[in-house]
Amino acid sequence: MLLSPETHFTTPDARGFSHVDTWVFDLDNTLYPSDARVWPQVDERITLYVMGLYGLDGLSARALQKYFYHRYGTTLKALMVEDGIDPHAFLDFAHDIDHSTILLDEALGTAIEQLPGRKLILTNGSRRHAERVADKLGILDHFEDVFDIAAADFVPKPERITYERFLDRHGVDPRRAALFEDIARNLVVPHDLGMATVLVVPPTPDPFREQFEQEAVKEPHIDHITSDLAAFLRSCVLPVAREPEA
Structure with a gap:
């Protein structure tokens, strides 16, 4: 409800x-x-990471990212399971954002x-x-x-x-x-x-x-x-x- x-x-x-x-x-x-615009930046960085990892265009990477999110709970968990990525490198990349909006x-x-x-x-x-x-x-x-x-x-x-x-x-x-x-x-x-x-x-x-x-x-x-x-x-x-x- x-x-x-x-x-x-x-x-x-x-x-x-x-x-x-x-x-x-x-x-x-x-x-x-x-309106602090923190999460949209992180979300976009995750999409960019997926694009670079798989050589995908933005729309395809976004779709794969959301599939991973719904199946595994987080994109990070999916990429660790599917490709064995370094989680620390992923987090550093995803959280490299502009904090001036906060x-x-x-x-x-x-x-x-x-x-x-x-x-x-x-x-x-x-x-x-x-x-x-x-x-x-x-x-x-x-x-x-x-x-x-x-x-x-x-x-x-x-x-x-x-x-x-x-x-x-x-x-x-x-x-x-x-x-x-x-x-x-x-x-x-x-x-x-x-x-x-x-x-x-x-x-x-x-x-x-x-x-x-x-x-x-x-x-x-x-x-x-x-x-x-x-x-x-x-x-x-x-x-x-x-x-x-x-």
Whole structure:
């Protein structure tokens, strides 16, 4: 079931935040808005990589890239399986983008800083990419660490082993954690593990992303939906998170 993107939505049986002591955020399309023009650049770089690897024209490379994405979850995983590429070289190429379009987000930075407890980034991208983007947003110093695709042994979300590796690496109790993520399917396993889940959707459709990636989906594994992360943290999370436990 779908609903039009709203500012905030909470399911009747949603897990709250009063018990949370670890706050986990996806990076791409979660911590920055679509007008930052980060993901379109990365997506284009991936297409260029596929063009060069297979000697294809742009349209053919794009079609193959999307086939890989739907079959394997990420183009990187597909290229590692199909051609045994060097994942580090791929990530360096894909994330070689212009960061000048990313603006300082003081509201988001203040909200994340005020969250009580640990803050971590969990991304299918590289650590370097996450750190550069978070630094431009002005939020990097608020995070304890980044768990990237290399730390996940190049197994991407939504694979269960990736979340388990993340939880084990950082000693996180999923029953005391919340995850903020922009793709609904990436919240299935975290919710099953006991995490409170928040789906972050764009306020208006992003033409550079596929429809399923930005749908505000009402499903049992999604506790909350927001189209404004900073406002959601400020109005829906912080007042509850600051309450002392009984």
